[in-house]
Amino acid sequence: MKHLSKQDKQIYQAVKNELRRQQNGLVMIPSENFTSLAVLEAMASVLNNKYAEGYPGKRYYSGNQHVDEVETLAINRAKKLFRTEYANVQPHSGTSANLAVYFALLKPGDKILSLNLTHGGHLSHGSKASLVSQFYKIAHYNVDPITNLLDYDLLRQTALNEKPRLIISGFSSYPRKINFKFINDVAKEVSAYHLADISHIAGLIIAGEHPNAISQADVITTTTHKTLRGPRGAVIMAKKELAPQIDKAVFPGIQGGPLEHIIAAKAVCFAQAITYKFIRDQKQTIKNAQALAQTFINNGLTLITGGTDTHLILIDLRPLKISGKEAADILASCNIYANFNVIPFDEQPANNPSGLRIGTPALTTQGMKESEMKIIGQAICDLLKNPNNTDFKIKAKGLVAELVSKFPIYNKLKY
Ligand SMILES: Cc1ncc(COP(=O)(O)O)c(C=O)c1O
The missing domain is CATH 3.40.640.10 (Type I PLP-dependent aspartate aminotransferase-like (Major domain))
Incomplete structure (x- = not known):
């Protein structure tokens, strides 16, 4: 980005910051992913x-x-x-x-x-x-x-x-x-x-x-x-x-x-x-979502429909007595990104609903598998069940830092 960095420092800095955010966090919004550098x-x-x-x-x-x-x-x-x-x-x-x-x-x-x-x-x-x-x-x-x-x-x-x-x-x-x-x-x-x-x-x-x-x-x-x-x-x-x-x-x-x-x-x-790698990754995306869902279930979380056949999971947060927005904010404060979402028959408004939507496409693109999902799933459960516990936050941030260094993304982008 040598031209942008010289000609528009503000936009360059914002783009660079966004790259760092994507590199340093766990992107678990199911509608997001990492494109290839060719794209x-x-x-x-x-x-x-x-x-x-x-x-x-x-x-x-x-x-x-x-x-x-x-x-x-x-x-x-x-x-x-x-x-x-x-x-x-x-x-x-x-x-x-x-x-x-x-x-x-x-x-x-x-x-x-x-x-x-x-x-x-x-x-x-x-x-x-x-x-x-x-x-x-x-x-x-x-x-x-x-x-x-x-x-x-x-x-x-x-x-x-x-x-x-x-x-x-x-x-x-x-x-x-x-x-x-x-x-x-x-x-x-x-x-x-x-x-x-x-x-x-x-x-x-x-x-x-x-x-x-x-x-x-x-x-x-x-x-x-x-x-x-x-x-x-x-x-x-x-x-x-x-x-x-x-x-x-x-x-x-x-x-x-x-x-x-x-x-x-x-x-x-x-x-x-159309490549074998893409197809293999899609299969892994589902396996990862199912491993994550199982970890949530093992920790007593309530999942809409009881699990997933796809790349996404919808958590019903009502039993945990936190809202979707609160849950997304707690996770984001530890560099884990999911999105708040309405659940069926939700009585709460769309800007602060009762659900959290979470998925595995981006983490799978980074190369993560079931074993990582289990660790991430446990950290998410600890955070959602103990939203005010600083130790769990510190632990989660450490885990994210460890995972992103093990599964780097866009390390060839020299911004
Ligand atoms: C099923 C479905 N259709 C359409 C869209 C809209 O796509 P866009 O945000 O590109 O307008 C979305 C976006 O999340 C979607 O989930």
């Missing part, structure tokens, strides 16, 4: 300078021959990776990808059926706080109040009653496998489209560790920066028939010029995600 380099490239409204071969600007090559590579790699007929790699984020799908498939006033936000759904799936709920009617399905598992029968019954035009599956804080086939069958039964938003679990699906949504949905969206380990952004995939309307909805529907530097980084990430 970072593609993002910081001159592709940023190019306007390329349109699609490969059909741009509204001249000089796009190299950008076309980049975007075509990204599209072809996405299609190969996910075994799908069509991919649009331009969405700037998961939210934009979902918006584009709604624009492509729905008319204003059509009904969307999705999982309640507090039960694990995502804001962009039609929560009241999102503009989506102003353009479309929204109905929700829920998890079972006892088991906190998806209530598939209720989902079907709600679909039959509500007659939605679109059913959304794929969630933000649901730790269990999703039966995409069941949801797809319900969608067909009520003549609705099925959108599977696999943002959280894309990497697990590629590794064959989670039921595949590809043949069980009309449209798939995924972010590229979570388990996929790519740049911040998203992709939409679908059957060929839907391609023209989805392309039109992305550009010019909701976006202008595509971020070709990010698209290049997506292409790099797709190439990396």
